[in-house]
Amino acid sequence: MEQVENKDSNILPQAVRLNRFLAMAGIASRRKAENLILAGEVKVNGKVVTDLATKVSPKNDRVVIGSKVIAAEERLVYLVLNKPKDYITTASDERGRKTVFDLVRTRERVFPVGRLDRKTTGVLLFTNDGALASRLMHPSHNVPKIYHVTLETGLDEKHAVKIEHGVHLEDGKTAPAHVDILSGTKRRDVLLAIHEGKNRQVRRMFESFGYEVKRLDRVEYGGVTTQGLKRGGWRFLSAREVASLKEQAGVEN
Ligand code: URA
Numbered sequence: 204m205e206q207v208e209n210k211d212s213n214i215l216p217q218a219v220r221l222n223r224f225l226a227m228a229g230i231a232s233r234r235k236a237e238n239l240i241l242a243g244e245v246k247v248n249g250k251v252v253t254d255l256a257t258k259v260s261p262k263n264d265r266v267v268i269g270s271k272v273i274a275a276e277e278r279l280v281y282l283v284l285n286k287p288k289d290y291i292t293t294a295s296d297e298r299g300r301k302t303v304f305d306l307v308r309t310r311e312r313v314f315p316v317g318r319l320d321r322k323t324t325g326v327l328l329f330t331n332d333g334a335l336a337s338r339l340m341h342p343s344h345n346v347p348k349i350y351h352v353t354l355e356t357g358l359d360e361k362h363a364v365k366i367e368h369g370v371h372l373e374d375g376k377t378a379p380a381h382v383d384i385l386s387g388t389k390r391r392d393v394l395l396a397i398h399e400g401k402n403r404q405v406r407r408m409f410e411s412f413g414y415e416v417k418r419l420d421r422v423e424y425g426g427v428t429t430q431g432l433k434r435g436g437w438r439f440l441s442a443r444e445v446a447s448l449k450e451q452a453g454v455e456n
Contacts, residue, residue, distance in 0.1 A: 218258040219275075221245065224266060228275040244268055279332045280311050281445050284437040285429035286327045292318040303327060307437050316340060316424075317400050325351075325421035326429055328448075329437075338452035339425065342378065342399045346425040346451045350395045350405050353418035357390030358382075362412045366395070370408045374401060377408060394422070425451050 219227070225236035225245070243251050246267045247259055259266060266273040286292075290301045292315050303315060307329055316328040316336045326348075330336055339346050363382045370377045381396040395405060406416045422428060425448045432438060440448075449456050 218260050220255075221247065221252065221257045221259055221266070222255065224259050224261060224275045225268075225273065227261075227277050228266075228273045230268065230273060239268065277311055277331060279330070280309060280313060281328070281330045281332065281335075281440040281448070282307065282309070282313065282437050283424075283427050283429065283432070283440060284327045284329060285432040285434050286319055286324055287434040288322055288324055291321050292327065306435050318402075319421060320403060320406070320419070323419045323421065324434065326424045326427060327421070328424055328427065328440075335449060335452055335454050338454055339448065340400055344452050345398045346448075347396050347398050347423070348400070348421060348425075349423035350397070351418075351420040351422050352393045352395055352405060352409065352416055354391045354393065354409060355415035355417050358384060358393055358414070359390075359412075362414075363393075365412070366408055370411050372401065372404075372407050372411065377401070377404065380408075 221240055222233045222236040225231060225239065226233045230236060231239060237255055239245055240255055240257075241253055243253055245252055247257065248265055261275045261277075266275075284303060284307050286303060286306075290303050290306065292303050294302065294304055294314075296302055300321075307313065309329075311331050313329040313331050314336070316330060317340050319325070319327050328336075328339070338344055363384065366377075367380055367382050369379060377397070378399055383394040383396075384390050385392040385394065395408075397404065401407075405419055409416050427440060427444050427448070446456050
């Protein structure tokens with residue numbers, strides 16, 4: 204029985220309370236599961252357990268009621284948050300800053316697919332589907348991310364071409380990207396499509412040519428947008444959006 208809960212937001216929960224485990228398995232509500240535990244009906248790894256604080260690892264512990272082995276499969280959920288400025292992408296912050304988990308509340312323990320900087324706004328996906336998340340984040344699957352970048356000064360054509368071909372950053376050259384300068388913005392507003400996720404990549408790509416990024420908004424991740432969401436709002440993805448992400452990431456539907 205594990206007693207430690209993994210606090211890292213990027214890793215699926217290792218240990219859950221026994222009553223939650225039973226609820227996840229569809230045995231009973233959490234409250235009724237507590238009654239089963241208190242009544243001595245539940246065995247973990249061969250021993251009757253009546254302590255409600257007991258945690259079990261869905262992978263490693265054997266939970267039995269009567270002669271039935273209980274398997275808990277947490278429902279896989281997928282959602283998109285329209286991240287506002289000044290929220291950081293972490294589970295907790297020792298400096299007490301606001302985190303994206305102040306905005307997203309679900310029964311299932313979800314974690315963000317990659318990160319957005321504190322000042323960056325827009326599409327931030329969350330899921331408890333670790334296989335899909337790691338594939339989405341891997342550059343080899345070419346899942347496009349589109350950023351609306353607002354620059355202090357207009358983007359020179361020669362820099363746009365260089366950004367499209369790849370920029371040398373301290374951690375390597377960026378892969379080919381697509382730049383679309385929005386008309387009527389004095390070349391200050393740009394849509395940039397990339398499929399990598401290096402740390403602060405977009406800001407560093409523009410900063411490497413001396414541009415100041417005034418605003419950065421992720422408008423799309425694998426086709427998922429914040430349509431219908433105000434800043435700070437979130438929604439579950441539709442079945443069609445999930446199927447499309449899986450297809451793009453090479454995961455069987
Ligand atoms: N690139 C950045 O520079 N910042 C982000 O938040 C995301 C991509």
